[in-house]
């Protein structure tokens with residue numbers, strides 16, 4: 001039985017799309033059944049709709065606190081009969097209200113070689129530090145930001161003259177391969 005996956009997005013959804021494409025392969029162990037955004041105008045919502053996937057918006061601006069937003073989002077997710085949640089460019093700091101119910105079943109992709117560069121502006125920070133390589137990590141979500149156990153990582157070289165933008169583009173190509181592989185690993189293990 002394929003595991004049922006919900007994907008949380010805030011933006012363009014290219015990682016979500018990579019998961020959707022991977023899940024079309026016959027023996028892939030998961031299917032993307034729901035795409036949820038905190039922003040009505042997230043580009044990824046249109047992509048999901050085009051792919052025939054149910055979409056839903058829970059707008060964080062409709063809630064006074066992070067906890068209230070997380071409770072509303074979790075309430076919706078609980079209706080979808082999901083096995084796994086995959087955060088893919090979901091730009092919200094989550095509280096335990098959302099994280100604890102999905103412990104061990106919620107993944108995130110982060111554009112750095114964790115534990116390096118948690119939080120934002122990862123590529124600029126790697127360039128500023130003079131690092132020779134950057135990359136991306138898929139990890140379990142735990143209450144500390146970008147801190148949970150790493151499931152898989154991919155590395156890319158930092159080249160002379162790289163800007164945050166050129167490096168981000170190179171890392172994103174690896175993200176689109178890494179996330180489907182990491183989700184498959186988790187889905188097979190559940």
Ligand code: GRF
Nearest residue numbers: 011012013014015089109111
């Ligand atoms: C990716 O780099 C992801 O790692 C992140 O934000 C970006 C989202 O891109 N934290 P997309 O929405 O999946 O295209």
